[in-house]
Amino acid sequence: MSFLRRYVLPVLASAVLISTTGTVRAQETVPNLRDAARDSYIFTYPLVMMYRTMFLQAIDATSPSFSGGMGVWLHLGVATPADTDIVTPNNDTPYSYAWVDLRSEPWVLTLPAIEAERFYTSQWDDLWGHVLDNAGSVNDGNGGVSVLLAGPDWAGDLPAGIDRVIRDESRFLGTLTRTQLLPDGGMDAVEAIQNGYALRPLSASLDQPAPRPQSRLTGCPGRTARKRGLRTGTTSPVFCRLSRRTLRIAGPTPRSRSSGSCRESRSTVLPLTRKRRPICAPGSTMHARSWPTRRAN
Known part of the structure; x- marks a missing residue:
């Protein structure tokens, strides 16, 4: 309050x-x-929190959690007490994470075939925090699958060789993909499977020219201090400014477009932040932590 x-x-x-x-x-x-x-x-x-996570993992190259950019996987090993990003990490299924920008074109997710006794799942969330789908063992089996990750404005035909579509509502998607660790093969087997996970823009998959890229995202608009405020701590005006920014990037989702809270958010947050100058100060709980066991792909 x-x-x-x-x-x-x-x-x-x-x-x-x-x-x-x-x-x-x-x-x-x-x-x-x-x-x-x-x-x-x-x-x-x-x-705001999903945008913050995406910013730290896929946009800010100085962040300890940076994966390498959009469409780049970062594979993690077995968690230790030093790994504090996930409150209760699951060591039975080491994590892989990545983000994709769907504003220009869809991306293609490819999962390799794995053993029948092993479990894997590729969970995809939009910027609103909605879990949209889980490609992998439960929905697709263990024989491998190719899935098109498409934004709300894409209206093309499903290309040959792609099994199905995951439709995004916010033009950005993030994944927390899990690969089961079994006694037989240990982490070597897990890493071999993780290295088989692939993300490619649709144009690259079809060997076609890439569409014109959208503008590059930055963190908190303005000075370096504001960007640093997003990474190491913020006061409430920064939260309001990011609310306004992320609402414009993501837009209201179809499932919430008619809700009163959506209308109130646009009428309250946007005017409130339009002329206010963010104050970026350290000391809040919004900060980045390192992943000592991470492994870039």
Whole structure:
């Protein structure tokens, strides 16, 4: 609630009271503003946190969690006490993660064939935190699969050799792919399977010219200090600015497009942050941690 009391409510209240003609009294407005601010914060929180994760893993080359960019896998081994990014890591299935930008074109995910007794799953989430699909053992078996990762605006035909489509709602997708660790073969077998995971733009898969790339994403717009604020800590104005930014990047999802919280988020967060200058200060819990057991592909 300190976020609401210190930043959101004063600005919102001032904006509304200045723009009114006296028909709305302050005592009638403040409770509604408090509800709208709370709902907007809750609504945009997963979006901002997913963007933060994508920024640290696929955009900011100085981050300890950087994978190498969009479409680049980072494979992890067995977790140790030094690995703190995942609260309760599962050592039965070492992780691989990657991100793809679907604004220009779809990407093709390829999983290799594995033994019948082994389990693997490639979970794909959008920027809203929705788990869209899991390619792998449960949905596709262990014989290998090729899946098209497509954005909401793609309307092409499914190319030959691709089994099915995972349709994104936010133009960016991230995966947390898990590969079962078995006594037979140990981590060597897991790493061999991880090295078989592939992500390629559709144009490269079809040996066609690539479409014009979209603008490169940066972290917190503006000065280096603001970018550093996203990585090492933020105050609430930075959260509001990122809410506005990520809403424009992702857009409301189909499943939430008609919701009141979506409308409140756009009407509350966007005007609130349009002219406010972010203050990036260290000390919050939003920070990057290293993955000592990571292995780039």
